Amino acid sequence: MKQDIQSTEDIELLVDHFYSKVMQSSALRPFFKDLNWEEHLPRMKQFWRFILLDEAGYTENVTNKHLHMPLTKELFTDWLFLFHQTVDEYFEGPKASLAKTRATLIGLGIQGKMNLLED
Numbered sequence: 001m002k003q004d005i006q007s008t009e010d011i012e013l014l015v016d017h018f019y020s021k022v023m024q025s026s027a028l029r030p031f032f033k034d035l036n037w038e039e040h041l042p043r044m045k046q047f048w049r050f051i052l053l054d055e056a057g058y059t060e061n062v063t064n065k066h067l068h069m070p071l072t073k074e075l076f077t078d079w080l081f082l083f084h085q086t087v088d089e090y091f092e093g094p095k096a097s098l099a100k101t102r103a104t105l106i107g108l109g110i111q112g113k114m115n116l117l118e119d
């Protein structure tokens with residue numbers, strides 16, 4: 001039986017495995033390939049510790065970070081599919097569900113602001 005997401009190590013595993021999937025996706029990889037990973041990965045992990053482990057200190061507006069990117073509905077579908085798949089591969093429980101729900105809601109929020117939900 002799988003465990004729930006409970007620790008910093010669990011967040012590390014989740015984020016690292018998620019990005020290894022993202023980098024195998026020809027549609028998503030271009031958005032990430034030139035990122036400074038030494039900055040991006042710690043921020044993603046801090047974000048998920050904030051959401052899932054109630055750690056204080058993440059204050060960025062995640063939606064705004066995405067508004068300049070040429071994103072589409074399909075890219076959100078791919079991103080969310082890989083994120084949900086990664087969570088389900090390793091974890092099970094209330095925090096695992098919360099991770100998937102929050103990612104979905106944030107994805108919808110970004111798409112709404114980008115007017116991608118209209119048709």
Ligand code: HEM
Binds near residue numbers: 076
């Ligand atoms: C099409 C789907 C998505 C793509 C291609 C994408 C791409 C990116 C990229 C390239 C960055 C780095 C921005 C930068 O530092 O310049 C980023 C940041 C981030 N994204 Fe996404 N994203 C997507 C969807 C989502 C969703 C659904 C979430 C929901 C959890 C999310 C959460 C974040 C967070 C937390 C950051 C870090 C913001 C920070 O620097 O503090 N992204 N995203």
